Amino acid sequence: MKGNGMNRKLGVLGWAAAVGFGLLWGCGDDGGSGGGAPAPTQSETVLVQKADAAGAGVDEAMTAASEGIIDTGSGDSSSASKTVAGAQAAPTPTFTFQKSVSVVVDLDGLNAQGNDRYPNATGVISVSAAGTLSGGSGAGHADYAVQVTYDTEAVFTDPVSGATATVAAGASFSYALAVDWVYTDAYNWAITHVSHAQVQGLMVTVAGGGDSATVSVEAVRDVSCALTRAVGSFSAVWSVSGIKEVTIVHGAETHTVKLEVRSLAEIYVTVDGTTYGPYTAAQLRWLCAVDVN
Numbered sequence: 001m002k003g004n005g006m007n008r009k010l011g012v013l014g015w016a017a018a019v020g021f022g023l024l025w026g027c028g029d030d031g032g033s034g035g036g037a038p039a040p041t042q043s044e045t046v047l048v049q050k051a052d053a054a055g056a057g058v059d060e061a062m063t064a065a066s067e068g069i070i071d072t073g074s075g076d077s078s079s080a081s082k083t084v085a086g087a088q089a090a091p092t093p094t095f096t097f098q099k100s101v102s103v104v105v106d107l108d109g110l111n112a113q114g115n116d117r118y119p120n121a122t123g124v125i126s127v128s129a130a131g132t133l134s135g136g137s138g139a140g141h142a143d144y145a146v147q148v149t150y151d152t153e154a155v156f157t158d159p160v161s162g163a164t165a166t167v168a169a170g171a172s173f174s175y176a177l178a179v180d181w182v183y184t185d186a187y188n189w190a191i192t193h194v195s196h197a198q199v200q201g202l203m204v205t206v207a208g209g210g211d212s213a214t215v216s217v218e219a220v221r222d223v224s225c226a227l228t229r230a231v232g233s234f235s236a237v238w239s240v241s242g243i244k245e246v247t248i249v250h251g252a253e254t255h256t257v258k259l260e261v262r263s264l265a266e267i268y269v270t271v272d273g274t275t276y277g278p279y280t281a282a283q284l285r286w287l288c289a290v291d292v293n
Contacts, residue, residue: 044271045288050206051246051257052290053163054215056120056156057204058173058197058244059293060107062221064118065127065148066177066195068105073097073142074181074191091186092229094137097179101129101144107154123154123167129177137183144177146195161289163208165215173199175221187231194224197242206248213250219243240264240293259292267292 040048075093090112107121129144149172156165175197183189199219206215221242228235245258258270260277267284268277281292 039287040276047255047257048288049161049163049290053158053165054204054206054217054246055244057165057167058199058219060121060156061148064105068103068127069101069129072101095181095183097142099133103127120157120159124151126151139182142179146177147174158291160291166205190228192226197221213248216247218245
């Protein structure tokens with residue numbers, strides 16, 4: 001398993017401590033949500049941790065796939081943009097987006113600065129995208145139907161709880177990706193990409209705290225990202241929303257956990273029909289030791 005490395009998850013910054021799976025900070029008390037409703041119990045929190053880890057098998061792979069497609073048409077600008085310094089380190093070549101893209105993404109690969117690009121994931125995925133394209137190198141739009149296949153067993157680790165989710169080689173899911181771009185020169189450009197996924201029945205094995213469970217993931221996930229480079233400046237603005245419903249089978253017990261992310265400032269958790277929230281991503285990280293993104 002890889003170390004956590006640099007936490008690159010969306011919208012959650014400034015946390016230095018890692019929390020072991022089963023170390024439940026604040027869970028089971030009455031101060032859990034912004035509305036004053038009770039927080040999940042300790043046993044429910046373990047289920048939330050497993051569900052969130054299972055969802056990361058989709059989240060991280062979808063992010064890696066989109067960035068792989070963007071990079072093939074923009075000279076690795078997505079990798080370079082992981083830091084402002086990286087985005088400004090070298091000129092960006094002319095954009096060359098295509099109607100059809102095939103790329104293999106090594107989740108253990110490095111970014112332009114030599115850092116682990118996906119520190120919470122390991123494995124290899126193949127990405128195949130096909131669709132329509134209008135415009136040219138200076139400005140344009142593309143709509144892709146994207147297929148993601150796990151070429152090897154892939155392991156995703158929640159950097160807070162330490163729970164791991166393993167997706168078997170050969171598993172796959174699909175999603176839609178739209179890309180818009182404007183390229184003025186090597187130091188002035190903008191890319192916006194928006195993705196939508198509906199995943200059904202992705203089977204994942206989740207482990208942590210000495211036990212494991214078989215999990216079925218149903219997910220709707222919407223992500224948008226705007227990358228803008230100008231002389232002397234760079235910005236990357238992300239937004240994410242979606243619903244992950246996870247069925248957890250553990251021995252004779254079956255549980256259902258739903259994570260509804262309306263935004264990173266409004267998250268609801270439902271465990272076996274009982275709903276908690278709303279929480280911010282930072283509150284849920286503190287309460288249940290999960291890294292929701």
